[in-house]
Amino acid sequence: MTTHSLSIRDLHASIGDKPILKGLSLEIPKGQVHAIMGKNGAGKSTLAKIMAGHPDYTVTSGDVLLDGQSILGLEPDVRARLGLFLAFQYPMEIPGVTIANFIRAALQARLPEGEELEATDYYAKLYAKMDALSVPRNFTSRSVNEGFSGGEKKRCEILQMAMLEPSYAVLDETDSGLDIDALKIVSAGVNALRGPNIGMLVITHYQRLLDYIVPDKVHVMSEGRIILSGDKDLALKLEAEGYDWVEKEHGAKATERALAV
Amino acid sequence: MSTDTKPDIDIDRSIGDFRYEMDYAYDAGVGLSEATIDYISDVKKDPDWVRAFRKEGYRKFLEKPMPTNWATKDLENIVFENIRYYLSQGQVPKRSWDEVPDDIKKTFERLGIPEQERKFLSGVEAQFDSEAAYSNIKAAVGEQGVIFVGSTDGLKEHPEIFKKWFGKVIPSGDNKFSALNSAVFSGGSFIYVPPGVKVKHPLQAYFRINAQNFGQFERTLIIADEGAELTYMEGCTAPKFETATLHSAVVELVALKGAKIQYITVQNWSSNVFNLVTKRGLAHEDAEIKWIDCNIGSRLTMKYPGVVMKGKGARGEVVSIALSGDGQHQDTGAKMIHAADNTTSNIISKSISLGTGRSTYRGMVHVPKHLKGCKNNTECDALLxxxxxxxxxxxxxxVRGQGNAVQHEASVSQISSEQIFYMQQRGLSEAAAMSLAVNGFVNDLVQQFPMEYSVELKRLIDLEMEGSVG
Known part of the structure; x- marks a missing residue:
C-alpha cells in the first residue's frame, strides 16, 4: 500500500456537542484529483476545515494522514508546512498586507531559522507563476482579498497554491460566486497545477466545475459520510437526477455499515 | 569599529536596555526649588533673560494643577521631589566623532549611531543626558546658512532669532509640564533655516536617558524662514530602570510664509517612563507643518502635537501610530487650531492595544465662526x-460658521480568529500571523516614514507582538 496519499480514516468530528463527521473515510493518492459532491449541509466545507485544523471543531475519533503521518493534533500552520493547502470558500481579507508580502512571509515560514528568502529569486518565481496563471503584474501589490471580486479572491487562492507548491490541496467550493468566465480562468489555473506531485480534493455543490476540472474519482457525501464513490460519470448522473436517489439507495447502506463497525 | 554602512539602526529594546556608569560632573540633586533653578542657570551660564524665564516657568509650574480632571490618575504617581532635574558631564557639544569620550561612544555604538551618521545624516545632534555630547553639522548644511545647534548654544549665539520665537508657540503656562520644562529645560535642538533654503537630507537627533529618577527636559525650537523646507527626525530609546523616569519635552516649530516643516518621531521608551510632551507648530501663510509620530513603549505617554494655522492657506497634518503594550497607556492625539481662511488640517491616527495596554485618542479641531473655506479631516482607527x-x-x-467642512471617521477593530486561521493555513505561526496583521493595519502610515525608520518600526512591532498571543 502506498503511503503517498492523503488518507482520511473513519473520521468523527463535532462542533460543540453536535456531530458533523460520522465515520468518513477517503484516500486521495498523490497525482490524482478527487471530487466530493453533496447537498448543502452535508458537511463538505466542515471536512476541509477539520483537515486544516480549524480550532472550532473537535475530532472525536479516526485519523487524517499526510503521506503516512498523522496530522491531527498539529497546529494549522504545522499542517500547512507539511504540505497541506486549503483554498478557502471565503478567503479572508488582510488589510494593509500585499499579496506579494503575504506569500513571501508564508514561504519564509518554511525556511529554517536564520535563513532568509532571497528577494530576487522570490520575485522571479512569483512573476513566472503569475504569467503562467495569466495574473496581471499589479495584482500582487494589492492587499490580500481586500475589495476583491469573487473571481479575484479565487485567483488569489490559486496563485498562493502555485507558489506554496503543496503536496495536497483541498479546494473548497472554488466555483461558488463565480460567473462562467471566472470559472474557466480559475479551472485553467487548477489544471495547470495538476501533476504527479500533487493530490487534490475538489469540493463542490455543482457538477459544472467538474466539466472544467475533470476528476479521477467522484465521492458523494451525505450526513457526514461518503455514501457513494465512482468515476466522473457519477457527477453527470447526479446533475441529471439529483441527490435524492443516492441518499435513498446508498445512505441507508452507509448507515448500516457504520452501525456494524 | 565596523565600516559597514548598511542602514541598520538597531534600537530594539534589548539593546537599549543597558547602562554604563557615568561620572556626573554636574548634578543638581533631587527635587525642585528656586535654588535648583539658580544652580542650573549658574552651571549653564544662562543670560539673565533665560534665568528670569526659568523662574517664571517655575512659578507657573507651582500654580498649575495636574490635569487629572480629564487625564489619567496615574499622573499622581509622579513624585516631583524624587526627580533629578539637571545632570550633565559639563561637556560642550562635539563637532567630530573623534572628540567624543569613549564611554559615551560605547553607548552610541550600541545604538547604531555611527553607521547611521555616515550613511544618512547631514547633521547629528545626539543628546546624552542633559547636554549634547555629540553634535556634527555637515558642511553642506552649514554652507546653506542653516543653523543646527543645541538649544543652549542657540540662545547664546543667536539670541536675535531665538528670543523672537522661544516660548511664543507654547507659552510656559500652557500646561503644568510645559511650565516645568520652561523652568529646568536643558538640551534639545535649535534649528534655523534661512529663506528659500530647502534642506535635502533629514536632520536627525537621538535622545537617551541614562540616569535613574532623572527627568529629561529637552527643548527644541525650529524656525523655517520664508519658503524654506526641512525634515527633522528624532528617535528615542531609553534603558530600563526600576523606578519611574520623567521625560517632558517642549518642541516649538515656526513655519514662516510658504515654509514646510516635517517633524518625525519614532519613540521607544522603556515601560517605566512618563513621557509628557508638548509639541506645537505655528504655520504662517501658505506654510505647512506635518507631525509624523510613532509612540511605542513608556508607562504613560501624553502627547498631542498641534498646528496653529495662523496664515491664510496654511496646512497642518498629524500622522500618528501608537502601540500600547501590557500595562502601558498611550494617550495621544492632535490639536488643529484654524486661525485664518482657507486653512486645511488632516489627522490620521492609528493605535494598537496589546494585553492590558490602553490607547486613548484625543483630538481637538477648532474652527471659529468668522473663517471661511477651512477644512479638516480626521480619521482614527484602533486595533485591539x-x-x-x-x-x-x-x-x-x-466648527462654526458657514463654508467650513469637517469630516470625522473612527473605527475599532480586532484581528479575527478566522483571519489568523487563514494565515496559519498558509504556514505562518500564530504569532507571525498576528504580527503581519498588525503591520498591515499600520502599513499605510508606516510608509510615510523614511525607509530606515519603517524597517525599524516593523521590527519594533514584531518585538512588541512577541508573547502577546497564546
Missing amino acids: INTNSRTDTYPAIS
Whole structure:
C-alpha cells in the first residue's frame, strides 16, 4: 500500500456537542484529483476545515494522514508546512498586507531559522507563476482579498497554491460566486497545477466545475459520510437526477455499515 | 569599529536596555526649588533673560494643577521631589566623532549611531543626558546658512532669532509640564533655516536617558524662514530602570510664509517612563507643518502635537501610530487650531492595544465662526489585540460658521480568529500571523516614514507582538 496519499480514516468530528463527521473515510493518492459532491449541509466545507485544523471543531475519533503521518493534533500552520493547502470558500481579507508580502512571509515560514528568502529569486518565481496563471503584474501589490471580486479572491487562492507548491490541496467550493468566465480562468489555473506531485480534493455543490476540472474519482457525501464513490460519470448522473436517489439507495447502506463497525 | 554602512539602526529594546556608569560632573540633586533653578542657570551660564524665564516657568509650574480632571490618575504617581532635574558631564557639544569620550561612544555604538551618521545624516545632534555630547553639522548644511545647534548654544549665539520665537508657540503656562520644562529645560535642538533654503537630507537627533529618577527636559525650537523646507527626525530609546523616569519635552516649530516643516518621531521608551510632551507648530501663510509620530513603549505617554494655522492657506497634518503594550497607556492625539481662511488640517491616527495596554485618542479641531473655506479631516482607527485591551476616543471638534467642512471617521477593530486561521493555513505561526496583521493595519502610515525608520518600526512591532498571543 502506498503511503503517498492523503488518507482520511473513519473520521468523527463535532462542533460543540453536535456531530458533523460520522465515520468518513477517503484516500486521495498523490497525482490524482478527487471530487466530493453533496447537498448543502452535508458537511463538505466542515471536512476541509477539520483537515486544516480549524480550532472550532473537535475530532472525536479516526485519523487524517499526510503521506503516512498523522496530522491531527498539529497546529494549522504545522499542517500547512507539511504540505497541506486549503483554498478557502471565503478567503479572508488582510488589510494593509500585499499579496506579494503575504506569500513571501508564508514561504519564509518554511525556511529554517536564520535563513532568509532571497528577494530576487522570490520575485522571479512569483512573476513566472503569475504569467503562467495569466495574473496581471499589479495584482500582487494589492492587499490580500481586500475589495476583491469573487473571481479575484479565487485567483488569489490559486496563485498562493502555485507558489506554496503543496503536496495536497483541498479546494473548497472554488466555483461558488463565480460567473462562467471566472470559472474557466480559475479551472485553467487548477489544471495547470495538476501533476504527479500533487493530490487534490475538489469540493463542490455543482457538477459544472467538474466539466472544467475533470476528476479521477467522484465521492458523494451525505450526513457526514461518503455514501457513494465512482468515476466522473457519477457527477453527470447526479446533475441529471439529483441527490435524492443516492441518499435513498446508498445512505441507508452507509448507515448500516457504520452501525456494524 | 565596523565600516559597514548598511542602514541598520538597531534600537530594539534589548539593546537599549543597558547602562554604563557615568561620572556626573554636574548634578543638581533631587527635587525642585528656586535654588535648583539658580544652580542650573549658574552651571549653564544662562543670560539673565533665560534665568528670569526659568523662574517664571517655575512659578507657573507651582500654580498649575495636574490635569487629572480629564487625564489619567496615574499622573499622581509622579513624585516631583524624587526627580533629578539637571545632570550633565559639563561637556560642550562635539563637532567630530573623534572628540567624543569613549564611554559615551560605547553607548552610541550600541545604538547604531555611527553607521547611521555616515550613511544618512547631514547633521547629528545626539543628546546624552542633559547636554549634547555629540553634535556634527555637515558642511553642506552649514554652507546653506542653516543653523543646527543645541538649544543652549542657540540662545547664546543667536539670541536675535531665538528670543523672537522661544516660548511664543507654547507659552510656559500652557500646561503644568510645559511650565516645568520652561523652568529646568536643558538640551534639545535649535534649528534655523534661512529663506528659500530647502534642506535635502533629514536632520536627525537621538535622545537617551541614562540616569535613574532623572527627568529629561529637552527643548527644541525650529524656525523655517520664508519658503524654506526641512525634515527633522528624532528617535528615542531609553534603558530600563526600576523606578519611574520623567521625560517632558517642549518642541516649538515656526513655519514662516510658504515654509514646510516635517517633524518625525519614532519613540521607544522603556515601560517605566512618563513621557509628557508638548509639541506645537505655528504655520504662517501658505506654510505647512506635518507631525509624523510613532509612540511605542513608556508607562504613560501624553502627547498631542498641534498646528496653529495662523496664515491664510496654511496646512497642518498629524500622522500618528501608537502601540500600547501590557500595562502601558498611550494617550495621544492632535490639536488643529484654524486661525485664518482657507486653512486645511488632516489627522490620521492609528493605535494598537496589546494585553492590558490602553490607547486613548484625543483630538481637538477648532474652527471659529468668522473663517471661511477651512477644512479638516480626521480619521482614527484602533486595533485591539486581546480581550482585556482597551481603547478610548475623545474627539472635540468645534466648527462654526458657514463654508467650513469637517469630516470625522473612527473605527475599532480586532484581528479575527478566522483571519489568523487563514494565515496559519498558509504556514505562518500564530504569532507571525498576528504580527503581519498588525503591520498591515499600520502599513499605510508606516510608509510615510523614511525607509530606515519603517524597517525599524516593523521590527519594533514584531518585538512588541512577541508573547502577546497564546
